[in-house]
């Protein structure tokens with residue numbers, strides 16, 4: 299059983315602590331936070347035995363095996379590298395860093411210090427996405443031609459919030475585009491029996507707001523196997539959330555690609571241990587017959603529990619196929635180009 303240390307006590311840290319209630323692959327031993335009120339809530343709600351008022355102190359706790367870095371993005375690289383140097387295994391929130399160069403330094407630190415490192419793309423740990431990859435590889439919709447992925451949300455403009463503040467790593471490409479970029483690379487790769495492909499062509503545009511970060515951004519990609527993708531990320535408006543994969547014989551749609559089966563997301567208190575987790579649905583439509591069928595993907599835990607279990611299952615391999623180091627580096631390289639095309643510099 300892994301002893302986890304939680305770094306920061308913000309919104310997603312609460313979700314992760316809640317999800318840890320539904321596994322015995324690990325337990326939360328400590329939390330470190332600079333904010334007393336947030337720390338109190340986490341410690342009290344989840345009965346966390348140790349608390350630290352600095353992130354350094356968490357890394358000095360020799361009984362912690364793995365840390366979950368849930369700070370704002372600009373702090374991910376610094377603390378992942380310090381964590382690796384302290385010999386801790388690392389799960390770090392998405393986007394893994396602000397740019398490719400930071401991500402490369404993090405991977406190097408994990409390699410040098412022989413620790414696990416994974417970017418926390420929870421949706422990649424859920425059985426739904428694994429079923430989609432399987433359908434593609436079985437030829438369920440023939441040759442893959444076009445993939446569309448959107449992730450939009452409406453966050454009221456506040457120049458001080460982490461979503462819109464430049465210094466805090468704001469912008470939709472980093473916050474939500476990282477998901478859409480990762481899924482289309484996954485699907486293009488799945489068509490070739492690979493974990494991912496990197497696009498050979500990237501064209502993009504977007505709307506940049508007064509704080510210098512993107513509010514709405516779109517990119518069109520082409521891969522070496524002629525798969526074309528378009529990806530959308532928006533923090534200013536709900537432009538939809540979904541993934542559609544168009545093949546020569548049919549279409550696969552994922553109505554809830556990013557947050558399936560997660561009562562923990564949005565819960566304001568610890569969930570009861572008898573919580574039932576909702577299955578997710580994939581829709582497969584045939585061009586020929588016009589018929590469509592729904593595939594139910596059963597689950598037995600929360601989305602974020604799958605993520606924590608993925609870390610435990612792959613810890614000895616130091617990286618997990620749900621988001622390998624090369625996959626993360628490809629994603630960050632794509633996000634760098636996307637932001638550059640849109641005119642956002644971090």
Ligand SMILES: NC(=O)c1ccc[n+]([C@@H]2O[C@H](COP(=O)([O-])OP(=O)(O)OC[C@H]3O[C@@H](n4cnc5c(N)ncnc54)[C@H](OP(=O)(O)O)[C@@H]3O)[C@@H](O)[C@H]2O)c1
Nearest residue numbers: 306307308309310311331332333368369370371391392393
């Ligand atoms: N996988 C997902 O579904 C998901 C969902 C939401 C967010 N995320 C990712 O998780 C990370 C945190 O997002 P969140 O929504 O949890 O944000 P949040 O609620 O604002 O929490 C961010 C935390 O960052 C820490 N922090 C350290 N230095 C800071 C500074 N200078 N200003 C503000 N905060 C600072 C704070 O921790 P303390 O004060 O407690 O030390 C704060 O609690 C982001 O990288 C985001 O992309 C992932």
